[in-house]
Amino acid sequence: MSLKKSLDRLLHETTETEIAVRYEGSNICTWIGFKHVNYVVEEAVLRHFRRSGLAARELYERHALGVELVDLDTRIFTALHMDDEAHATVTAEGDAEGLRFTVRLAVDRDGKRTRAVTAKVKVLLRRDDDAGDAEPAEALEQWTVDALHAGHVLDLPEIDPAGDVLAQVVEGRNAFAWKWRIPYMYCHFTERVQMSGYLRQMEEVVDLFLADRGISIKTLLDDRSWIPVVPHSRVRLLEEALMEEELYTVYTVENVFKTATYTSRMDCFVIRDGAVVPVATGTIIHGYATIDSRRDWSLVDFDDRVLQALNGTARR
Known part of the structure; x- marks a missing residue:
């Protein structure tokens, strides 16, 4: 798939996925702390990249571009618990300042899907210092920086x-x-x-x-x-x-x-x-x-x- 087509999918398609919360984040009783809630948000964004054909590993190894989450703004409405499967929905938009995403997490409570988290995420692609042998990625240049x-x-x-x-x-x-x-x-x-x-x-x-x-x-x-x-x-x-x-x-x-x-x-x-x-x-x-x-x-x-x-x- 071409980078241009992958970028179009990244910006215009919605990703829905199930993400299990990490056992490590359940520090008190079975509630998941804010840090691990944000880890779920991060994973949802990375899956959105992956499903669009722009996996973080591929971007780095082939194009010398590091996926950098540079702004993560998260509101928690319902606590996540150990063994929860969070239903993540990711939508994106691009602007001159970065790739921006909205991530919504929902969980099942008493047989109903309940809003748990809404997050706003900004991503930049940071060009590696040793990028001499990298394949060009002109389609992504708008959101590529040489340093944060x-x-x-x-x-x-x-x-x-x-x-x-x-x-x-x-x-x-x-x-x-x-x-x-x-x-x-x-x-x-x-x-x-x-x-x-x-x-x-x-x-x-x-x-x-x-x-x-x-x-x-x-x-x-x-x-x-x-x-x-x-x-x-x-x-x-x-x-x-x-x-x-x-x-x-x-x-x-x-x-x-x-x-x-x-x-x-x-x-x-x-x-x-x-x-x-x-x-x-x-x-x-x-x-x-x-x-x-x-x-x-x-x-x-x-x-x-x-x-x-x-x-x-x-x-x-």
């Missing part, structure tokens, strides 16, 4: 790379910061951090933040059977972060809405050649639920202890 570059400026104070970077990014802010060496298993196409790596980063920085504020996930589980729940997350890649660089992640609480949810922002950057380079940003909304049984949970309001921790006013 969004030109985004992080909402952080001015940073002196020679000073204590972690202290600078949290001073006077309701924030937590973490420095971390990027391992190979968070990367793809040999050296670049991929979208799933930033999802893992977002999951871990939330865990570290809550522990730092004295309300770690296990603490609230032990005290009152509360668990964090995520109705919305978004991650955007801005530049390329590379294997074994040191990644700085800043987690900032932006808004606590009454006693129901709070919104936080994740900003990631590296220091390269003495300069701060923003590489990713994202937002995540959290609430809390109490475990009613091994199969059921219900949303709860924040109490004073949790509110003070989230607002940074708790006595330590």
Whole structure:
């Protein structure tokens, strides 16, 4: 099949497929965490490419093009559970800025198909640095880039790379910061951090933040059977972060809405050649639920202890 015909299928045909959620994502009872929900979304997009004749492996090995999810905006309406088969529907549109997809996930509940997730995904095709022997792909040139570059400026104070970077990014802010060496298993196409790596980063920085504020996930589980729940997350890649660089992640609480949810922002950057380079940003909304049984949970309001921790006013 020609690239032009495959592209036409990618842009104008709808893919419907069944995707099993990963057992690994069932961390508390049988509910699937937001990270693995996003993994299902990612897999749905990759299957859409594959069924259109533009499989990620073929694009890379033949045309030296890496499929890069650069924007993943996901809303969760119904929790996914262990052993669920998510019915995924993928539609696409192309524009000058990237290949854009809408992914809808549904699950069967009590004999009815129920809306579970809606996600918006943007994809770019990143040309490999060693592309000398690659077959041309003119039909895809509109969405092909030589490097990921969004030109985004992080909402952080001015940073002196020679000073204590972690202290600078949290001073006077309701924030937590973490420095971390990027391992190979968070990367793809040999050296670049991929979208799933930033999802893992977002999951871990939330865990570290809550522990730092004295309300770690296990603490609230032990005290009152509360668990964090995520109705919305978004991650955007801005530049390329590379294997074994040191990644700085800043987690900032932006808004606590009454006693129901709070919104936080994740900003990631590296220091390269003495300069701060923003590489990713994202937002995540959290609430809390109490475990009613091994199969059921219900949303709860924040109490004073949790509110003070989230607002940074708790006595330590």
